Amino acid sequence: MIRISAHSSRELQAVILATKNVDRELRAQIRKHTRQMILPEWQRATAEHAATRLEHRVLAQTARAAVSDQNVTLKAAQIGRALQGGLKPSELWWAVEFGADGKRLDYTGRRGSRTFPVKNRRTTQQLRPRNQRGYVFHPAAAAIIPRLASLWTQTAARTIHEAFEGK
Template sequence: MASSISVFNSKELQAVIVAMKGFDREVAKQIRQQTKAVIQPAWQKAVAENTSTRLEARVLANTARVAVSDQNVTLKSAAIGKTLSGGLKPSESYGGVEFGAEQGVKRTYAARSVKGKQFNVTRRTQHQLRPRKATGYVVFPAVAEVIPRIAALWVQTTVRTFYELIEKR
């Protein structure tokens, strides 16, 4: 799951993107590294603050990552393909954890006892998830909280790193 915003509403963000295109490759690399070092903890903290269950923490907060390029900062969560203990893959199962599930869904199947008698078993297979909510419970609220701060951090980090590199030369 990744989110993005448009830079057309911000002159500062447009200036950062234009400046990054003109920088030397080594300078741009330093800026990307510094930006990631500053933004990663802020993003992870924002996602972790919005979790309320261990499942949300494991699937969404523990997998929160940031990808920084010359033109954007991408906020990710549950994008890793690594399987958690128990067999759950965050990249495949984040939907139910983030957006919840229908609570009235029941699944019935036939089972057989040890003595051979057949009977029906009814399970509420989605009952452990929160009720369905289109706006999400964890990542989407975290994105809404953190995007203005991350945009400001990106601009500040780019300017500060550029000036630090100029002073060294």
């Protein structure tokens, strides 16, 4: 999870304070407009960082954004519904995001009463090599967070300004 501290940015502090001090209907409009601006940017960023078809299906196509009065939450792979083929993004997102070790597995298989050796089974062939910094979500979030903070600030200021002008 990547967090931004509002203590280091006067603009973000102003947005949070402004949304606390306006009426409920205007706060709802700010949240709605902010989500409309942020969601396409977040989906575009995750799609740009996804290189494989599996990454697109699990992370990029499930990218969502939630906006509250206090924060913006970027999500991916939080859907519980299984994709075609049975993979549930909410359960196996970590393997797609961080990769896996290229281990080969040796074991003894059994079919009925007959046993047979299985050598060098590659169980993680479809995944990228292990990377602690991630491949899609974390790089996309690091690249897009300054833009999203700017959009949130501008959207809140514009919505409040339009409300004061009576539009």
